[in-house]
Each structure stands twice: as structure tokens, then as C-alpha cells.
Amino acid sequence: EDKVVQSPLSLVVHEGDTVTLNCSYEVTNFRSLLWYKQEKKAPTFLFMLTSSGIEKKSGRLSSILDKKELSSILNITATQTGDSAIYLCAVGPSPLNFGNEKLTFGTGTRLTIIP
Amino acid sequence: GAVVSQHPSRVICKSGTSVKIECRSLDFQATTMFWYRQFPKQSLMLMATSNEGSKATYEQGVEKDKFLINHASLTLSTLTVTSAHPEDSSFYICSASQGWGYTFGSGTRLTVV
Numbered sequence: 001e002d003k004v005v006q007s008p009l010s011l012v013v014h015e016g017d018t019v020t021l022n023c024s025y026e027v028t029n030f031r032s033l034l035w036y037k038q039e040k041k042a043p044t045f046l047f048m049l050t051s052s053g054i055e056k057k058s059g060r061l062s063s064i065l066d067k068k069e070l071s072s073i074l075n076i077t078a079t080q081t082g083d084s085a086i087y088l089c090a091v092g093p094s095p096l097n098f099g100n101e102k103l104t105f106g107t108g109t110r111l112t113i114i115p
Numbered sequence: 116g117a118v119v120s121q122h123p124s125r126v127i128c129k130s131g132t133s134v135k136i137e138c139r140s141l142d143f144q145a146t147t148m149f150w151y152r153q154f155p156k157q158s159l160m161l162m163a164t165s166n167e168g169s170k171a172t173y174e175q176g177v178e179k180d181k182f183l184i185n186h187a188s189l190t191l192s193t194l195t196v197t198s199a200h201p202e203d204s205s206f207y208i209c210s211a212s213q214g215w216g217y218t219f220g221s222g223t224r225l226t227v228v
Binding site: 034041042043044045048088092098100102103104105107108110 | 119151157160161212221222
């Protein structure tokens with residue numbers, strides 16, 4: 001059974017700081033890893049990483065996949081109060097099989113940004 | 116972008132009653148809908164996978180007679196919590212895929228009193 005573990009479980013930093021969130025996984029056959037941001041309701045999609053796309057960046061957020069270490073990190077630079085949320089990591093199927101197979105989520109990291 | 120509409124957003128019901136939660140894909144056809152449950156400060160736990168026109172596949176430990184899932188059309192899936200008890204109080208979220216990722220509904224917070 002696939003397993004995803006995130007660390008730290010919670011993190012409190014001041015606005016402007018840079019944070020790194022960790023995600024490690026144990027899967028029989030790695031296909032994809034996804035990052036989501038969950039504020040109060042539905043998770044919103046951030047990044048998808050695969051063997052052919054191990055690094056993604058969008059504004060102040062970036063993510064890297066380390067297949068050798070079976071892990072991924074999510075970096076947020078110059079944090080803002082609006083970044084406060086739970087960040088979820090999940091392993092999933094090949095993008096070609098999206099819609100047919102489930103995601104397995106990690107424990108999540110609760111990030112709090114203090115003004 | 117793809118949108119999944121989930122209703123109700125919040126419901127309080129009495130113990131022993133049943134509650135139905137709906138998820139609709141508004142601008143795409145969702146052949147598969149995933150139903151998750153989230154306890155406070157915990158991650159999303161998959162309950163079941165529903166495919167349009169067929170019976171849902173439940174995860175181990177999830178009572179299929181208690182959590183009834185129906186996926187009668189490509190745009191609508193429902194989860195009915197039957198004979199709800201306080202321990203069923205939780206946050207329920209649906210999710211559907213459009214090929215490039217998974218879109219989640221806004222969730223339903225169920226409180227059973």
C-alpha cells in the first residue's frame with residue numbers, strides 16, 4: 001500500500017521568511033506526485049511532478065522531486081499571510097490515467113504565517 | 116477552469132437520520148468521482164471511488180451500507196450517510212479528474228448531534 005509522510009506537521013514563521021516543506025513516499029511504482037494547498041475548504045492544485053518533470057515553479061512557490069531519495073520539497077519564498085494553509089502532498093497515477101486511479105495523501109503540513 | 120460544485124457546504128442533522136451530499140462537475144464529464152473524509156487536523160482519507168453507471172469501490176474499513184454512493188450520470192455523484200451517528204461528524208470532500216489533475220469540491224461539514 002502506498003504511503004506518504006509529510007514533515008513538519010506544523011510550522012509557524014514570520015512574514016517574509018522562506019519555508020521548505022517535505023514529502024516522502026513509499027510506493028510500489030511511482031508515477032506522479034502532486035502538491036495541494038488547502039485553506040478552509042477544498043484543496044487547490046499547485047504542482048504535479050513526474051519522472052519527466054521533476055521541478056516546477058510558479059511565482060514564489062517551487063517544488064522539486066528527488067526520485068533517488070523518494071521525496072519532494074515545496075519551497076515558498078517571501079511568505080505572506082495568505083500562504084497560511086495546510087499543504088498536502090499526494091502520490092497518484094500516470095497523468096494518462098488520471099480519472100481512473102486514486103490519490104494517496106500525506107499527513108499534511110499546517111503552515112502559519114505571522115504578520 | 117474545471118469546477119466541481121458540492122452541496123450542502125454545511126449540515127447539522129440528528130442522530131439516526133440520513134444525509135445526502137451532492138457533487139456536480141459543472142463544465143466537464145466526470146467518469147470517476149472520488150469521495151474523501153477528513154478529520155480535524157488530519158489528511159484526506161479516501162472512502163470510495165465511484166464510476167458512472169456502476170457500483171462504487173470502497174476502501175477497506177468503509178461500510179458500504181452506511182455510506183451509499185450513487186453516480187447515475189457523468190456530472191453527478193452523491194454520497195448518503197445513512198443512520199448518521201456523532202462519530203460520522205467530519206468533513207467530506209469529493210474530487211473528479213479532468214485529465215491534467217484532480218478538482219475538488221468545496222467540501223461538506225457534517226455535524227451529527
